[in-house]
Amino acid sequence: YIRDDKVLKALQESQNRIRAMALVHEILYQSPEISSVDLDLYVKTLAKSLFEFYRSKGKEIVLRTDISGVDLGVNTAIPVGLIINELISNALKHAFLERPTGEIFIRIRKKDRNISIVFRDDGEGLPRDMNWRDTRSLGLRMVFSIVEQMKGTIGLDRSKGTEFSMVLEERK
Numbered sequence: 001y002i003r004d005d006k007v008l009k010a011l012q013e014s015q016n017r018i019r020a021m022a023l024v025h026e027i028l029y030q031s032p033e034i035s036s037v038d039l040d041l042y043v044k045t046l047a048k049s050l051f052e053f054y055r056s057k058g059k060e061i062v063l064r065t066d067i068s069g070v071d072l073g074v075n076t077a078i079p080v081g082l083i084i085n086e087l088i089s090n091a092l093k094h095a096f097l098e099r100p101t102g103e104i105f106i107r108i109r110k111k112d113r114n115i116s117i118v119f120r121d122d123g124e125g126l127p128r129d130m131n132w133r134d135t136r137s138l139g140l141r142m143v144f145s146i147v148e149q150m151k152g153t154i155g156l157d158r159s160k161g162t163e164f165s166m167v168l169e170e171r172k
Contacts, residue, residue, distance in 0.1 A: 095123025
């Protein structure tokens with residue numbers, strides 16, 4: 001019943017965030033090990049849903065991942081999933097406006113209680129004059145908030161598209 005495009009878009013993006021959280025539980029319930037989430041499966045399933053949602057005619061954006069062997073408990077998988085959800089969404093909405101092809105790459109590693117995430121797209125990149133640490137974008141503000149809550153760090157490289165590097169502390 002909503003006729004305002006901005007309101008409709010905001011509601012649809014909120015649905016994607018809710019879907020990202022619900023997907024963790026869905027994967028947990030289908031897993032033989034109910035205490036941890038296979039992050040590779042989770043990220044690929046989440047990305048597939050987002051690629052379908054943001055599908056642009058004539059665009060061929062490819063997802064590459066390097067995540068094998070990373071399992072996380074639900075208390076860590078949900079915030080990591082929300083971060084990935086926001087970064088994929090932003091890339092699909094903004095990074096490839098002027099290009100018919102592109103790539104999104106996600107690498108996640110876990111060592112002890114530290115989780116390192118590299119998220120890169122080879123798109124247009126964030127505008128040089130944009131203060132990426134103090135933005136009006138709800139998605140990026142959410143990413144920074146989650147990184148902070150997980151006692152993490154975040155960095156940005158704009159030399160070739162956009163690359164975020166994060167190190168987070170796993171939650172118990």
